[in-house]
Amino acid sequence: xxxxxxxxxxxxxxxxxxxxxxxxxxxxxxxxxxxxxxxxxxxxxxxxxxxxxxxxxxxxxxxxxxxxxxxxxxxxxxxxxxxxxxxxxxxxxxxxxxxxxxxxxxxxxxxxxxxxxxxxxxxxxxxxxxxxxxxxxxxxxxxxxxxxxxxxxxxxxxxxxxxxxxxxxxxxxxxxxxxxxxxxxxxxxxxxxxxxxxxxxxxxxxxxxxxxxxxxxxxxxxx
Numbered sequence: 001x002x003x004x005x006x007x008x009x010x011x012x013x014x015x016x017x018x019x020x021x022x023x024x025x026x027x028x029x030x031x032x033x034x035x036x037x038x039x040x041x042x043x044x045x046x047x048x049x050x051x052x053x054x055x056x057x058x059x060x061x062x063x064x065x066x067x068x069x070x071x072x073x074x075x076x077x078x079x080x081x082x083x084x085x086x087x088x089x090x091x092x093x094x095x096x097x098x099x100x101x102x103x104x105x106x107x108x109x110x111x112x113x114x115x116x117x118x119x120x121x122x123x124x125x126x127x128x129x130x131x132x133x134x135x136x137x138x139x140x141x142x143x144x145x146x147x148x149x150x151x152x153x154x155x156x157x158x159x160x161x162x163x164x165x166x167x168x169x170x171x172x173x174x175x176x177x178x179x180x181x182x183x184x185x186x187x188x189x190x191x192x193x194x195x196x197x198x199x200x201x202x203x204x205x206x207x208x209x210x211x212x213x214x215x216x217x218x219x220x221x222x223x
Contacts, residue, residue: 003165005040005064010159012036012071013122013150019078020147021198026078033075040068063101066094070123088131095123110177111170118157118184122149144198148191156183 012032018024044064051057073087102116125146128134135142164170 002060002064003162005043005067006158006162006165008036008039008159009067009071010155010157010162013154013158016074017147017150017152017154020150021144030075030078033071033078037068037071037073037075040064040071044068063097066097070094084130085133088127088129091123091126092131095120095127098123106177109172110174111172111180112161114177114180114184115157115161118153121188122146122153125149139196139199140192141195141199145191145195148194148198149188152191152194153184153187156187 015024015029015032019026019029041064044061047061048058051061070087070091073090076082077084077087098116099120102113102120105116106113125142129142129146137145161170
């Protein structure tokens with residue numbers, strides 16, 4: 001169940017990233033968020049109902065709720081005028097929980113520890129953007145940066161691992177963990193570069209309009 005959820009989460013993160021960089025409209029992404037969010041709540045519930053006293057199964061299943069509520073809530077924000085600050089603070093809670101899982105699994109499954117760390121990073125960005133309302137960090141536009149992080153890392157950190165796990169292809173070696181960490185660092189670095197380029201293009205698109213306004217203001221007025 002968890003692996004199937006990973007496959008779905010990758011595509012919804014990818015599409016939400018496209019929303020953040022202005023390629024997809026929020027309302028057009030809402031149905032996917034609601035669908036994946038519902039799946040991430042209903043299917044784990046069915047598993048937990050049948051889990052009984054199997055604590056290992058319970059512990060492996062309940063984190064799906066964290067992400068299911070994320071997409072349901074975000075889908076509603078995309079469709080309505082809900083204040084996103086509550087969602088931002090909820091994201092801080094999710095980031096803290098998954099950061100704990102990253103630390104907990106680093107000794108037994110370093111590759112998945114990196115994946116947990118990547119989720120903690122993504123949800124921390126949601127908290128900073130929507131909970132705290134911080135939109136820039138120095139010269140970096142955090143909205144575009146977050147969008148590119150989701151576009152570049154959503155499928156590699158969710159859909160791809162989900163498919164590999166479903167097919168029994170997974171490595172828990174330290175080498176695989178370091179490889180995943182290196183790939184994460186490259187993805188974040190590329191997101192910084194792309195976010196800066198997006199900001200430059202946006203500024204270039206706005207500049208001509210501002211120039212026209214200045215020129216009109218400076219024109220001699222006939223009385």
